[in-house]
């Protein structure tokens with residue numbers, strides 16, 4: 001899996017990272033989904049299409065899953081699923 | 093309301109697939125929508141029954157039937173499990189999908205959560221591909237108000253091309269209007285012109301090629317555009333259903349296996 | 355049109371569709387979902403307006419506590435404990451009143467029959483058999499249910515259940531199952547048959563079966579009163595309803611641990627596999643309509659329990675009375691059977707009568723306790739039984755119970771096997787004799803093992 005970095009100076013660094021690594025309280029846009037089959041369909045159905053804004057809002061007390069705000073709804077993904085979603089993140 | 097007679101004990105497995113409880117109904121109305129938008133609450137309010145409701149996605153897993161009478165006509169109402177989309181991913185979604193696609197109700201009420209319109213419209217747009225006899229019920233408007241969300245219902249109706257009724261089902265607000273509109277659609281008094289989604293050109297080209305052939309093969313039984321899209325998508329359940337329908341028709345036509353298969 | 359030509363037509367269509375989208379090169383599904391969502395976005399953008407933020411974001415505030423790292427689990431435990439405490443403490447008084455009233459009714463019925471010069475067996479069969487069993491079920495079952503269900507429904511309507519799933523998911527993942535299993539377990543608290551049906555929300559067949567097979571480890575409404583009564587017996591004279599609550603909570607937690615353990619074993623053996631994908635929506639909290647919840651669930655429940663009691667407890671009472679009063683060789687059938695089962699019962703820390711009550715209670719768990727009481731009374735001298743103290747005298751005084759007997763019976767009740775209705779539901783849902791049989795045998799195996807180990811250890815250590 002490639003992690004590209006945008007090196008243009010005048011833009012904030014725009015990294016492609018995994019959804020799971022999105023810090024709590026931060027937003028990013030969906031880049032692509034790497035899952036296949038039913039998992040992919042389910043994610044698409046929930047509105048995780050490229051370009052969608054997602055915000056990491058909380059993590060379960062057990063550390064997994066994490067909850068994200070997607071199109072006005074709050075959806076929890078396990079680590080395995082959140083790993084399969086790549087996002088464009090303009091880091092701090 | 094949770095855990096009541098209907099959802100417990102032997103009542104839990106009462107489900108009537110295929111054969112109908114109320115065969116004397118004048119019109120059949122389906123209730124569809126995302127999970128947790130208040131479908132069962134609308135169902136209970138209209139039929140006076142007690143389907144399980146509660147604030148979590150997934151409490152309705154079976155199809156329930158009830159009825160109400162409006163202006164002397166008997167309406168059979170079908171409460172479906174919630175679905176995020178019509179590309180069934182789970183058992184409960186399949187129950188909903190199969191009914192909408194192959195049950196052919198006289199009208200479909202799509203119940204929306206006013207606080208989460210974008211996600212809910214995804215399902216609406218998919219339903220509009222199957223049938224034009226749709227009423228949009230924007231529910232939970234009290235919650236939306238509390239969250240300071242405002243919705244322009246006229247604009248929504250114009251965008252979709254089907255009637256829109258705002259409701260707060262738990263308090264019975266807007267249900268009279270809903271019943272009125274449903275009856276208008278079911279009896280054909282209200283005409284709709286749904287604005288279906290146009291896909292990218294390659295897909296539309298393929299659909300245009302398939303559509304007339306599908307119409308010729310299966311007539312008006314299913315929406316040809318929708319079947320074309322499903323065939324292109326290689327949706328196995330839809331292909332199987334169409335196949336089954338055709339075999340049955342074949343049997344009837346030749347008069348050989350009609351009795352057995354029909 | 356010749357036979358089969360329509361199907362041929364379909365095949366040609368499929369072929370053509372395949373050519374139009376060779377090897378799925380159009381990425382049809384992705385592209386369609388994207389198009390639909392961008393249209394949805396467009397429409398929503400035009401028709402929805404937000405006038406600023408709401409004053410207080412209750413969802414965030416509540417979730418910050420209920421799913422927080424530090425308070426997430428403690429608040430779950432606390433909520434569970436509070437609900438049980440309200441149930442245990444609140445059920446005491448109405449239970450007593452109902453019992454007093456109903457047993458007063460029994461005496462009047464007996465007097466009436468005496469006045470009518472009815473034969474003795476009529477009074478025995480109808481009053482001491484059927485009526486007494488009904489009275490027991492009603493006075494023991496009704497109050498806890500009438501309190502527990504509104505409380506539970508309150509949490510459900512508020513939107514707390516998905517938070518439980520969110521908090522506990524990691525445990526279920528480690529057990530190789532689906533996080534939504536905790537939702538099906540929550541349903542099981544009401545009724546295991548409902549819990550089994552709820553398993554349909556789990557997409558993967560493997561995980562759904564695991565959830566169905568282990569739903570029994572959540573005590574359903576039929577077993578709660580038994581657990582509560584036994585917990586009350588255990589702490590009698592030592593502590594109050596507070597102590598009983600702690601015991602009941604402990605039992606429920608033990609059930610949850612067992613669920614996880616059995617799920618884990620199943621997902622490593624019979625139902626091998628990796629956890630499937632998990633997505634769960636956490637809906638916003640909603641203000642529940644307290645008044646309506648209370649009236650509806652009490653009203654609905656009351657009628658439900660009464661109806662079920664009449665259907666199951668009445669014949670059970672009759673059967674027990676017959677078994678206790680038909681003698682073979684000077685000893686009643688009931689005593690024969692109980693004696694025969696006694697060694698097995700003793701091995702598990704209980705006695706033959708208790709095992710028999712569980713066997714006869716297969717149709718519905720709520721009648722286990724009444725059956726036990728009736729069979730004890732049929733062989734004992736006590737006629738009236740209208741309080742926990744009386745129960746204590748009957749069990750401890752006349753039938754030699756120790757605290758170990760109560761603990762083992764609680765454990766067995768928690769674990770043993772699903773009631774007949776639930777088994778039937780499992781059969782309907784799985785369409786398989788094998789899984790239905792396992793749904794009974796696995797819990798039975800667990801129950802026997804646990805009770806055996808507990809009883810033998812305690813006896814070995816000389817604690818009881």
Ligand SMILES: Nc1nc2c(ncn2[C@@H]2O[C@H](COP(=O)(O)OP(=O)(O)O)[C@@H](O)[C@H]2O)c(=O)[nH]1
Pocket residue numbers: 093125126127128129130131132133134144145146147148149150151152174231232233234235259260261262263510511512640641
């Ligand atoms: N505030 C409010 N709550 C509602 C309304 N309609 C339904 N609810 C609640 O929303 C939750 C979900 O409703 P339900 O009918 O079970 O949804 P379903 O999954 O679509 O069948 C329940 O807790 C209802 O009490 C409404 O109009 N206003």
Ligand SMILES: [Mg+2]
Pocket residue numbers: 131132133144145151152172173174
């Ligand atoms: Mg529902």
